[in-house]
Amino acid sequence: MQHIVEGVIVVNTETIAGKVITKNLGVVGGSTVRAKNVGRDIFAGLKNIVGGELTAYTELLDESRNQAISRMIADATARGANAVINVRFATSAVTAGASELFAYGTAVVVE
């Protein structure tokens, strides 16, 4: 669940301690829509009857979010940024079983 990309600092605060923001490169984002396969869906549906954590969906959303973040970082590095600040996440359900995960932030150059 930990996501560290070498060379790019990703934070959801507006400033980074010990660093000075020298250039603002605008908002960058990355998103993904993913669904689990039918077999896992049925299994999760069974687990849902009993209640509690649905591990298959926890994993699915975690993977998707990792992908969204890496896309955001790719977008930022393409603009020549070395940090992304004020990152926010948005989740929306497109249809049952598929979710859109969206991560966005401001690409900046820090020193």
Added chain:
Amino acid sequence: MVRQMSEPIIGLLIGVSILIAILGILWTLLFTGMFVYAALFSTKNIENKGVEVAQREAQTLQKFGKDPLSNIRKQYRQDGTDSGLVYANVVYGPSYWHLMIGWFGNLVGGQINILHKVISTGRALATQRLREQAELAGWDEVLNVRIDTSALAPINVPSRVKAVEIFAYGTGVKYKGSEINNSIK
């Protein structure tokens, strides 16, 4: 000739329909069994999970010496050496038994205690996982913590899965010369 051709096809059709019937019967039995299990044990399971999470939380708090999470928006200390995103999620849902109680509660109105308990257990689990992630990555503190709750399926679409996703995230910060920093290295 025609009869010879059609016989295996009819056999196949009968076979498939028997298979579907068996699956249907199995599903009915399984569903009933699991529903009974949910009625008997799901409340107890949720309570046990709550106790377990509280214990884990106490351990983490002891390790950090305070709650590492806060939703201060600024990096208020100037001696930070490193920072990065930290996040954790959980998909948590009530059992069908709880949903039934919730449905009855809906008729009367007011607070639905059991659903409240399920969701707050899920949220406690998500925040605890965030603390554990922070500990794993060696952060001293997590700033600007946000906790998002979202339904897995659109509200107006009937779905098989009745659950919410709770997603907690924040910015991990490492400070110069802190004890936790040193103990991990």
